[in-house]
Amino acid sequence: MNFNMKKLVSGIAAVALTATLANPITSKAAGYENPSKYEINKLLTEAAMKYDVPAEVVKALAAEESGWKQFTADGEPNIxxxxGIGIMQVTNTAGYDVERLKSDIAFNIEAGIKILNKKWELGEKGLTDWDRSTSIPTIGDNERNIIENWYFAILAYxxxxxxxxPIxxxxxxxxxGSYQDRVYAELSSGNPGIFPSDAVEIPFxxxxxxxxxxxxxxxxFNKKQYEVDGLSHTTRHAYQxxxxxxSAHGSKFREGPSSDTKEVSTKLPAEETEVLEILKGFEYDTSKNPNHFVWYDVEREDNKQEAYVASSELNKIGERLSGIDRIKTAVDISQAGWNQADTVVLAQGYNFPDALTGGPLAYKKDAPLLLTDKAKLTESTKNEIQRLKASKVIILGGEGAVGKGVQDTLTGMGLTVDRIGGIDRYETAQLISEQVAANPDKAIIASGKNFPDALSVAPYASVKGYPILLTAKDSVSEYTTEALNGVDGTIVVGGEGVITNGVMKKVKGEQRVSGIxxxxxxxxxxxxxxxxxxxxxxxxxxxxxxPDALSGSVLAAKQQAPLLLSNPEQLPTSVNxxxxxxxxxxxxxxxxxxxxxxxDELxxxxxxxYY
Structure with missing residues (x-):
């Protein structure tokens, strides 16, 4: 799943990309001359990313078509x-300026990518209207960032x-020996280590x-859809x-973005891999004879040493969503899940009760759950609300939890502000439940004295549209009892040490879900x-x-993913x-x-x- 909506352009500043495409390299001095491989790598990569095609595919296709050459050794257009014309060997010139296709390398690259995208659309057409004479098969779930998924579009090119x-x-x-398999062989050669073997593993x-x-x-084509044998491979140009x-086994860590630079002092043994964190967007290969891959500056495990690694040797296993504090972590989680949101749910970042049951409401509104200081709207949260272009904010808790100053600031920003707050956490949960579902047939019951169980169940409750209500261990608040009027039954989360069997009966508990x-x-x-x-x-x-699980529970629901809790330094064996x-x-x-x-354990x- 490619949920990371905040990550739209990787490794290249939008300004630089626009400048490159607006002023393409034409190389017309003293006859035509091909740019350096470094420049061609940039042109191919930037154009591929502009049109949302894996850069590895575009670079391999250009290598198969022309060896990355727009012009011949004699300085003539490569025909x-x-x-076929130029670096992408464009043959279907309808609608294109043929002279520009011959002389303008950036124009030729874009033309080739547009043609490839038209071929991709033949697969999209088949998803709803399969016709074996006008459609092409799809691979997997047809996500564009999966390298193998372009197999039939490359064939059709x-x-x-x-x-x-293929047979x-x-x-x-x-x-x-088919054209598309030769392209994938070029892709594997230009990105050593990207595939377990040089061939695309699809069962034909x-x-x-x-x-x-x-x-x-x-x-x-007699078959509409295929699956990749084993793990499919995403583009390595999108890491953030x-x-x-x-890493791959025995990856080499370099001091700079080039295989010509020295290896760092602490080497990785040939039989070992290492979990790394990407520090910044990619850099192009500055080697004397650059390849198709790019380089990432990474942070290594134990010694926190920075080093560069070739993109083809890296496989994404996940992301760390974090900031320098809990409030900025909530912002990072928001940016991972939302490009825009009409509504934002806001809670205090340093006390949990009022926010504890807000996940299902935020999910219903398709709203991130952000945090703030009690007395004033935190600047990073303010900036995130503006980035989201929100028009409404729902504050969880009374003025004792989120102060009037915060509300006044939001109102001054031109936002509509609603506040949901009761006299205590139980009434606040009741009021939130009314916004989640007016007449729910089922509700979730969790402890109001601690946070883990309510947050763990929040993704499930959110997706199901069930409100979360709170209770004490030995007694039931009148607000919880009132909220259960008309509810047929409840799911109680937490063991008897958290919610007794007597309370479970009072709250119409049909099922208890708990662990030790x-x-x-x-x-x-x-x-x-x-x-x-x-x-x-x-x-x-x-x-x-x-706090991190609070904001993350809404993202988990949006992803349809479970939220698991762990010791900070070690995964529990059962979770493992x-x-x-x-x-x-x-x-x-x-x-x-x-x-x-x-x-490291993950x-x-x-x-x-998968290895």
């Missing part, structure tokens, strides 16, 4: 025998001809294809600061209260403090085993290393699953 069938029609053997069969001899559609990646501690309870919630449409992600937060059994592919840590520091789990 092939079949009329060259032509639906028998020689491009040799006469023998039934795999056709690694002879009966999947028909060769007709028809001059318009020589090759027909905070991303957690795992807060970590086991979060695990039991994930097991026994599965989400409607779970993805391949899991969020992990500290069970020792609440659960992640293995569920085979999660991406992990999101909520909070900085001081709050949750288990990325890296070990990833290796067991």
């Amino acid at each position: 092939s025998g079949d009329g 060259n032509g639906q001809v028998q020689s491009n069938s 040799i029609m006469a023998t039934g053997e795999r056709n690694f 069969a002879k009966e999947d294809f028909t060769y007709t001899g028809d001059p318009n559609f020589y090759l027909l 600061p905070g991303d957690l990646v795992i 501690d807060r970590y086991e309870t979060s695990l039991e919630i994930a097991r026994k209260l599965p989400l409607s449409n779970p993805g391949e992600n899991v969020l992990v937060a500290s069970g020792k403090n609440y 085993n659960f992640i293995l059994s569920e085979r999660y592919k991406e992990f999101f840590l909520l909070g900085g290393p001081g709050a949750i520091n288990v990325e 890296g070990d789990l990833y290796k067991k699953l």
Whole structure:
């Protein structure tokens, strides 16, 4: 799942990208001359990212078509025998200025990418209106950032001809000499280590294809959709600061973005991998003979040493969503999930009760849950509200929790402000529940004295549209009792040491979900209260403090992902085993290393699953 909506352009400043495309390199001095490989790498990468195509695919396609050459050694436009022009060997010139295709390398690159995108659309068409003569098959879930998913679009770029069938029609053997497989071989060669083997591992069969001899559609596709054998591979050009990646075995760490620079002193043994954190966007290869990959400045594990690693040797395992404090962490979580939001839910960052049940309301409003100081609106939160272009803020808690000064500042920003606050946490939960669902058939009951259970169950409650109500261990608040009028039954989270059986009966408890501690309870919630449409992600937060899990619970619901609690420095064994059994592919840590520091263990789990 590619939920990271804050990460729209990677490694390249938008200003630089615009400038490059607005002033393309034409190289017209004294005849035509190809730019350096460094410049061509930049041009291909920037154009690919502009059109949301994996840069590895575009660079490999250009390598197969022309060897990255717009011009011949004689300084003439590179024109092939079949009329293909330039670096992308554009043959379908309708609608294009042919002279620019010959002389303007950036224009030629964009033309080729636009044609490739048109071929991609043949697969999108087949998702709703499959026609084997006008559609192409799709791979996996057809996400654009997956390298393998472009297989049939690349085939169509060259032509639906028998020689491009993935299967040799006469023998039934795999056709690694097809155009698209040659492109993937170039991709693997230009990005050493990106695939376990040079070939794309998709299970093709002879009966999947028909060769007709028809001059318009020589090759027909009999199968609509394929899955990749094993783990599919995302573009390595989209990593951002905070991303957690795992290196290849024995990766070489360099002092600069080039294989010509020295290795750092602390080397990685050949049989080992390492979990790294991306520090900034990528840099282009400055080697004398640069390859297709780019370089990332990363932070290593134990010694906190910075180093550069080639992008092809990195595989993303997740992200760390964090700031320098809890309030900025909530902002980072917001930026990970929302490009824009009409409504923002706001709570105090240093006391949990009023915010404890706000997750389902925030999810219903498609609103991030942000935090603030009690007395004044925190500047980072103010900036995030403005980035989101919100028009409304819902404050959780009375003025004793979030002061009038905060509300006045929000009103002064031109925002509509609603406040939901009762005389205590139980009434606040009741009032929030009325906004979540007017007449719910079911509700969640959690302890009002502590935070872990309510936050662990928040993603499930949010997705189901169930309000979360609070209770004491031995008694039920009148506000909770009132909120349960008309409710058929409840799910109680937490053991008898948190909510007694007597209270469970009073709150119409039909089911208790609990473990021996807060970590086991979060695990039991994930097991026994599965989400409607779970993805391949899991969020992990500290069970020792609440703010990161509070904001993260709304993101977890948005992702349809469980929220698991952990010791700050070690995954509980049961959580470790659960992640293995569920085979999660991406992990999101909520909070900085001081709050949750288990990325090395998650890296070990990833290796067991996918390496």
